[in-house]
Amino acid sequence: MKIYIIILLSIFTLSSNAQNQYLTKKQIEKDLAILDKILQKKSSYQGLNGFDYRKDFEDYLKQTDNKKMSQSDFGLFLSKTIGKIGDRHSYIKDYDFPETLYFPLAFAPYNEKVLVLDYDKANRKYGFHNSQFPYLKSINNIPIEKILQKIRPHDQLAPKKSHLINAVRDLRDIETVFSILKMQLPNPLPIILENENGIEKELEITLVSDDDKGYLWDEQFHKKDFYFYYDDEKLNNKKILEQFFSINNNIGYVQIYSMLDKEESPVFFELLNDFMIKAKETDALIIDVRDNGGGSRDLINELAGYFVDPDSVYVVNATKQRGVLPLNEDLKQRLHNRYLFSRDELDINEQKAVDKFMNSFEPMYKLDNIRFSEYHYYIFNGQKLSKDKYHYDKPIYILTNEKSFSATSVLVSTLKGLPNIKIVGVNTDGSSGNSERFELPNSELRGKISTMVSFQKNGKILDGIGTEPDIMIERNLNQIFMKEDHQLNKLLEIIKVE
Numbered sequence: 001m002k003i004y005i006i007i008l009l010s011i012f013t014l015s016s017n018a019q020n021q022y023l024t025k026k027q028i029e030k031d032l033a034i035l036d037k038i039l040q041k042k043s044s045y046q047g048l049n050g051f052d053y054r055k056d057f058e059d060y061l062k063q064t065d066n067k068k069m070s071q072s073d074f075g076l077f078l079s080k081t082i083g084k085i086g087d088r089h090s091y092i093k094d095y096d097f098p099e100t101l102y103f104p105l106a107f108a109p110y111n112e113k114v115l116v117l118d119y120d121k122a123n124r125k126y127g128f129h130n131s132q133f134p135y136l137k138s139i140n141n142i143p144i145e146k147i148l149q150k151i152r153p154h155d156q157l158a159p160k161k162s163h164l165i166n167a168v169r170d171l172r173d174i175e176t177v178f179s180i181l182k183m184q185l186p187n188p189l190p191i192i193l194e195n196e197n198g199i200e201k202e203l204e205i206t207l208v209s210d211d212d213k214g215y216l217w218d219e220q221f222h223k224k225d226f227y228f229y230y231d232d233e234k235l236n237n238k239k240i241l242e243q244f245f246s247i248n249n250n251i252g253y254v255q256i257y258s259m260l261d262k263e264e265s266p267v268f269f270e271l272l273n274d275f276m277i278k279a280k281e282t283d284a285l286i287i288d289v290r291d292n293g294g295g296s297r298d299l300i301n302e303l304a305g306y307f308v309d310p311d312s313v314y315v316v317n318a319t320k321q322r323g324v325l326p327l328n329e330d331l332k333q334r335l336h337n338r339y340l341f342s343r344d345e346l347d348i349n350e351q352k353a354v355d356k357f358m359n360s361f362e363p364m365y366k367l368d369n370i371r372f373s374e375y376h377y378y379i380f381n382g383q384k385l386s387k388d389k390y391h392y393d394k395p396i397y398i399l400t401n402e403k404s405f406s407a408t409s410v411l412v413s414t415l416k417g418l419p420n421i422k423i424v425g426v427n428t429d430g431s432s433g434n435s436e437r438f439e440l441p442n443s444e445l446r447g448k449i450s451t452m453v454s455f456q457k458n459g460k461i462l463d464g465i466g467t468e469p470d471i472m473i474e475r476n477l478n479q480i481f482m483k484e485d486h487q488l489n490k491l492l493e494i495i496k497v498e
Helices: 002-019 025-042 053-063 071-083 144-150 160-170 174-181 238-242 266-281 298-307 329-336 348-360 407-415 486-497
Strands: 091-093 106-110 113-120 125-128 135-139 189-194 200-205 245-248 251-255 284-288 313-321 340-342 376-381 396-400 421-425 435-440 445-450 452-455
Touching: 025 053, 025 071, 025 435, 025 445, 053 071, 071 091, 071 445, 106 160, 135 144, 144 160, 144 174, 238 266, 245 266, 251 266, 266 298, 284 486, 298 407, 313 329, 313 348, 313 407, 329 340, 348 376, 376 407, 396 407, 396 486, 407 421, 421 486
Parallel strands: 251 284, 284 396, 396 421
Antiparallel strands: 091 445, 106 113, 113 125, 113 135, 135 189, 189 200, 245 251, 313 376, 313 452, 340 376, 435 445
């Protein structure tokens, strides 16, 4: 425990120093030149949506004439610019803003509005801050919609609901929000609440320090052992992992909080296969991947071994890799680790499936063969996948939400449309990019960009679009207040009827 405290204090100290670091125009020019080369050479998404980041670079350099810029300002600028490219795996890190003042309130999205909540620590429950005026209309006379649009620059092209849920939660850290907005933060801070009829109520909220800040609304925090995958000792703790599998009323249920790697967590895979044997005679199966931020594709293949008919071959994902051609062995291996293979690497039946797929495949972006490799395909070959497994031919429901990201969004996208499978819940926060990291030496900022463009079966990319559910189920107030899992309960009702 002591070592974690020391690490946290070190990070805080470094962050505090970073806030006071200033950069000259020459330093910024050098870092922008380095980043430009990286984007031109490796970024798979730059230029696809028509955004010209170089124009932003030029405009920013003009602002630096005869003055120094803080590292935080430069980092925020790069986050905004990178965010416009449309690469959902990209980021800029190691810049920071002040974090000393907070709302003593929590916030949650509901019907595209912002609920203002209090948290009862003793009973671990959320409730309305003001039940007669439950919604937040403005902060310091700024409409809440305008604030939400700007406070997560790296997420600006995320699917709408994915951006909303994260931006709303960030409101609690209001000093950081106002720093991003480049505005002075008054304390007390005036806000306006409203009700369903648009009637308003003005309040002044005294901002508080870290010790008294509002308790963040987030369903992850209230799920037992949600973050087990951050602890090596828990990754293969059978007692912890067993709780993620259950059968009630002859309906099988699996919670997947992380897209685990088979080598890192073999016990989870053993339990999954044991569970599938028990679930063979169930009436239906639910795979819950809500709030799952991604990881490996191993679990996709493991589940597909049960879900795909042994006599079927499907192309479920098509990608193109950015890089010097022909691709080197390292890039090829990174694609193979994602179960992505070129046509020539497939067997005859898989090649036939690819040829049939490509006859009707219409990608939303036409990628050249100079900067991008040939297509690499994710194949569900039932005969190969079903070894030592059986075909589960009952209804299967994949329960997802707006925080299902990265490899989780790939799981949802690849399984969507297969026989007996329905996607339920909310549109995913789609992303799939085969990322590479970089560091800018003058500003000491670190970043990440994608080097692969990933297409869904319908030709749309994952990034910024995600995958729509076949059955939409949103949260209700009881779920927001942690009184029930409405999405799961509603799905169970649907299964009973079907």
